[in-house]
Amino acid sequence: MSQVTITLPDGSSRAVSTGTPVRDIAAGISAGLAKAAFAAIVDGTLVDLSCPLQRDGSVRIVTDRSPEALPLLRHSTAHLMAAAVTNLYPGAQCGIGPATDEGFFYDFIVDRPFVPEDLEAIESKMKELAQQDLPYERQLWPRDEAKAFFTKRGEPLKVQLIEEKTEGQKEVSCYTIKDKETFIDFCVGPHVPSTGKLKAFKLLSASNAYWKGDARNAPMQRIYGTAFLSDKDLKAYLTQIEEAKKRDHRKIGREQKLFMFHQWAPGAAFWLAKGTTLWNTLADYMRGTLFPAGYVEVKTPIVFNKALWETSGHWQHYRQNMFLIQESESEPLALKAMNCPGHFLVFASEGRSYRDLPIRFHEQTPLHRKEASGVLSGLTRVRQLSQDDAHCFVMESQIAEEVERLLRLMQRVYSDFGLKYSVRLSTRPPDFLGAIETWNHAEASLKQALEQANQTYTIDEGDGTFYGPKIDVDVTDAIGRKWQCATFQLDYQMPERFDLKYIGADNAEHRPVVIHRAIFGTFERFIGLLIEHYAGAWPLWLAPVQAIVLPISDRHQEYAGRVRDRLAAAGLRVEVDVRQEKIGYKIREAQLQKVPYMLVTGDREAAEGTVSVRGRSAGDLGARPVDAFIADALDEIRRKEPGARAPQPEAAET
RNA sequence: GCUGGCGUAGCUCAGUCCGGUAGAGCAGCUGAUUUGUAAUCAGCAGGUCGGGGGUUCGAAUCCCUCCGCCAGCUCCA
Numbered sequence A: 001m002s003q004v005t006i007t008l009p010d011g012s013s014r015a016v017s018t019g020t021p022v023r024d025i026a027a028g029i030s031a032g033l034a035k036a037a038f039a040a041i042v043d044g045t046l047v048d049l050s051c052p053l054q055r056d057g058s059v060r061i062v063t064d065r066s067p068e069a070l071p072l073l074r075h076s077t078a079h080l081m082a083a084a085v086t087n088l089y090p091g092a093q094c095g096i097g098p099a100t101d102e103g104f105f106y107d108f109i110v111d112r113p114f115v116p117e118d119l120e121a122i123e124s125k126m127k128e129l130a131q132q133d134l135p136y137e138r139q140l141w142p143r144d145e146a147k148a149f150f151t152k153r154g155e156p157l158k159v160q161l162i163e164e165k166t167e168g169q170k171e172v173s174c175y176t177i178k179d180k181e182t183f184i185d186f187c188v189g190p191h192v193p194s195t196g197k198l199k200a201f202k203l204l205s206a207s208n209a210y211w212k213g214d215a216r217n218a219p220m221q222r223i224y225g226t227a228f229l230s231d232k233d234l235k236a237y238l239t240q241i242e243e244a245k246k247r248d249h250r251k252i253g254r255e256q257k258l259f260m261f262h263q264w265a266p267g268a269a270f271w272l273a274k275g276t277t278l279w280n281t282l283a284d285y286m287r288g289t290l291f292p293a294g295y296v297e298v299k300t301p302i303v304f305n306k307a308l309w310e311t312s313g314h315w316q317h318y319r320q321n322m323f324l325i326q327e328s329e330s331e332p333l334a335l336k337a338m339n340c341p342g343h344f345l346v347f348a349s350e351g352r353s354y355r356d357l358p359i360r361f362h363e364q365t366p367l368h369r370k371e372a373s374g375v376l377s378g379l380t381r382v383r384q385l386s387q388d389d390a391h392c393f394v395m396e397s398q399i400a401e402e403v404e405r406l407l408r409l410m411q412r413v414y415s416d417f418g419l420k421y422s423v424r425l426s427t428r429p430p431d432f433l434g435a436i437e438t439w440n441h442a443e444a445s446l447k448q449a450l451e452q453a454n455q456t457y458t459i460d461e462g463d464g465t466f467y468g469p470k471i472d473v474d475v476t477d478a479i480g481r482k483w484q485c486a487t488f489q490l491d492y493q494m495p496e497r498f499d500l501k502y503i504g505a506d507n508a509e510h511r512p513v514v515i516h517r518a519i520f521g522t523f524e525r526f527i528g529l530l531i532e533h534y535a536g537a538w539p540l541w542l543a544p545v546q547a548i549v550l551p552i553s554d555r556h557q558e559y560a561g562r563v564r565d566r567l568a569a570a571g572l573r574v575e576v577d578v579r580q581e582k583i584g585y586k587i588r589e590a591q592l593q594k595v596p597y598m599l600v601t602g603d604r605e606a607a608e609g610t611v612s613v614r615g616r617s618a619g620d621l622g623a624r625p626v627d628a629f630i631a632d633a634l635d636e637i638r639r640k641e642p643g644a645r646a647p648q649p650e651a652a653e654t
Numbered sequence B: 001g002c003u004g005g006c007g008u009a010g011c012u013c014a015g016u017c018c019g020g021u022a023g024a025g026c027a028g029c030u031g032a033u034u035u036g037u038a039a040u041c042a043g044c045a046g047g048u049c050g051g052g053g054g055u056u057c058g059a060a061u062c063c064c065u066c067c068g069c070c071a072g073c074u075c076c077a
Helices: A022-030 A029-038 A067-089 A115-131 A143-152 A156-165 A229-246 A247-256 A275-291 A306-310 A340-347 A398-415 A434-453 A493-498 A523-534 A556-567 A585-591 A603-608 A626-638
Strands: A003-007 A014-019 A037-042 A045-047 A056-061 A104-111 A136-141 A171-178 A182-186 A200-210 A219-228 A303-306 A334-335 A359-362 A367-369 A384-394 A420-426 A458-460 A469-478 A482-491 A511-520 A547-551 A574-576 A598-602 A611-617 A619-625
Touching: A014 A022, A014 A037, A022 A029, A022 A037, A022 A340, A029 A037, A029 A056, A037 A067, A056 A067, A056 A229, A067 A104, A067 A171, A067 A182, A067 A200, A067 A219, A115 A200, A115 A219, A143 A156, A143 A171, A143 A182, A156 A182, A156 A493, A171 A359, A200 A598, A219 A229, A247 A306, A247 A523, A275 A359, A275 A434, A275 A511, A275 A523, A303 A306, A306 A334, A306 A340, A306 A367, A306 A398, A306 A493, A334 A574, A340 A359, A340 A384, A340 A493, A359 A626, A367 A482, A384 A398, A384 A523, A398 A420, A398 A434, A398 A469, A398 A511, A420 A434, A420 A482, A434 A482, A434 A611, A482 A523, A547 A556, A547 A585, A556 A574, A556 A603, A556 A626, A585 A598, A598 A603, A598 A626, A611 A626, A619 A626
Parallel strands: A003 A056, A420 A458, A547 A574, A547 A598
Antiparallel strands: A003 A014, A037 A045, A037 A056, A104 A219, A136 A171, A171 A182, A200 A219, A303 A334, A359 A384, A367 A384, A384 A511, A420 A469, A469 A482, A482 A511, A598 A611, A611 A619
């Protein structure tokens, strides 16, 4: 009998007979490993434990501690769910059922949508199947036989998948879970050895989806669920979902009276007084950051003639996303969906010298995008939005340095908010415009800039825009969710379209390169992100109300008013709670509003010229002279605490 | 835009299945209380039941339609 030699991660090797399943390797190492084994990686490929070893190579056993385990487990859980569904709803057709970042889903064609009771029933069935510890058995079927089988079983979608995914193959792999009914699914695998490995899962929601995500195809019902390696992890995830609900910016926005929506202006926020204060704080912060970095602020029109959009190409490519104004006597007009064309006109409005470059136009005016009604969502997806937009006009030789400056700017901004982030470089797509050398140079410049700025990044091959490569930044908030915020895009096309030029040192005309860039992204989305990041407990420098004066009784109103005036004169955002309520009541309200400082003023304070300071999270801090409090507060604002520190979710504050 | 769910007082929600002219808590207002670190007591007021149309003697409730919100799909220069 022939033998193969396999190498283990510790460098040791052993010889086994050809065709030995990897399971036996695990068993040969230790009984514990065999028990903990989920799958194996043979020569870099993830395979089932049942996979027979055919040639010499490396073997690593995947256990619950391996990074590969979780997606594998979730994929297997999706199969388990499909088994439960076909068992409970005969005639249900299966689509696809992959693992996702947060769990898994599986799509089905069924007679009616799933309701919550269905999910409970399916979950119970899954638990039952898991308890029986049924093996996931891999079978290789002749391709034609598999097609015939699924055709006969009334699963045309599976037949279609086999045809598309296994063209030219003689055999296809299928997995079975054998209960009273046998569930068979076409799938490359691999899977956990048996359903007993699936111990911590939960179905979360059902919704509509389309076969292959295309609305022209058959409508399907998708069930989402999640699975983890332990109950503890599952519970932690469910707790996090609860926490996310508590932090929902729509809820906190209403509670703190930051913004509102009205059905007569869908997708456009009304900024209430406190929200406007917050907005202005952010807008001024950004101005204060950009001005020293060499930016100038401009304001360009909101409505433009169609001609502008034809020049920019938006009329051809983006018109369906723009609000058009059609008046009988004029050419069509359109509300701007981006600032760039306006900035190009400003750039072109005077002769530009190489000595002037880089030129950086910053603009915060509102933009309008006609988003489909179904995608609107709170502040995160709106029709009226404002960006911390800017366009940098540079010489090609300046790209790397300019992008490096941008990266450093971004690093500073996010650290001021205590936000972590990750950076992606998106490179040339298949349908690019322009010369390939230009692209190569641009991509090299971006990489150079990333390295110079000490910025780690990943590469999204082929995900750039058709007019240039870009850098996208995903911000991670205090509870680990990602939000796409900053974006830096190189653009060689628009300068052509708008015939932008500058006079170089050689006294000849040259084409500048444009960098489209934003750091917040949009104010709307960024504020939504910040609300959820801080859970409404604003650091002092951002808080719409930084301090509230709480007089103990009516006779302290006058003193409270004087305290308020002094704080306001120092530039602090301060209010007084003048209601005839007990101090405990006023404190409770202020706590719920998450006002950073509560200043209790009674007889003692009025007599001594002090305030008794209560911190939102620190509690009673004792009496302090008014001036001392002001000085401390201004210092805290200047240092942007606590946002400048590692974000500490104040979840304990309810 | 598509699929499903939802829309009742400022907010959170009950009432809708089985049609009989709207209910709670909080917020608000008034009065009493003058309060020392997370809810003082009492009273009052507040609603075109998302809009329009229909069925019916009678519609928050049943039907049609439009709008909005939520989840998901698709989209996101």
